[in-house]
């Protein structure tokens with residue numbers, strides 16, 4: 001059921017932006033099912049635990065960018081992006097998606113932050 005909802009979101013999102021991304025087709029079969037991937041499960045649990053969803057949603061811009069957009073933006077980046085984004089979550093920052101600040105999360109370990117980044121990056125795979 002959850003997958004259907006996510007698929008609907010994806011279709012709505014594609015319709016909204018013209019669906020120009022060649023990786024996606026109109027059938028809604030846009031992303032592989034990563035929900036059994038341990039990186040996905042682990043990262044998702046941490047994202048929930050650390051209240052990231054007060055500012056982020058998967059397919060909707062809230063205070064922060066939609067995680068799927070983040071995932072697409074960095075889809076072709078090298079592996080160092082995981083460490084870079086993890087550090088950004090810990091230190092906070094702005095300027096990539098707009099002028100709204102992501103508050104720092106100094107109590108997070110780098111390992112946990114990286115696990116969350118891995119989950120986010122899986123959203124466009």
Ligand code: HEC
Nearest residue numbers: 050052055063064093094095096097098100101102103116
């Ligand atoms: C107070 C609101 C807020 C909270 C809480 C928050 N974020 Fe963010 N996040 C933002 C904003 C705003 C941006 C955009 C920053 C920018 O433009 O550089 C952002 C950007 C990001 C990015 C992309 C960074 C980039 O440079 O492209 C990632 C990844 C991210 N957040 C993950 C997380 C995770 C994981 C958590 C939970 C630990 C979290 N965020 C909690 C507001 C928030």
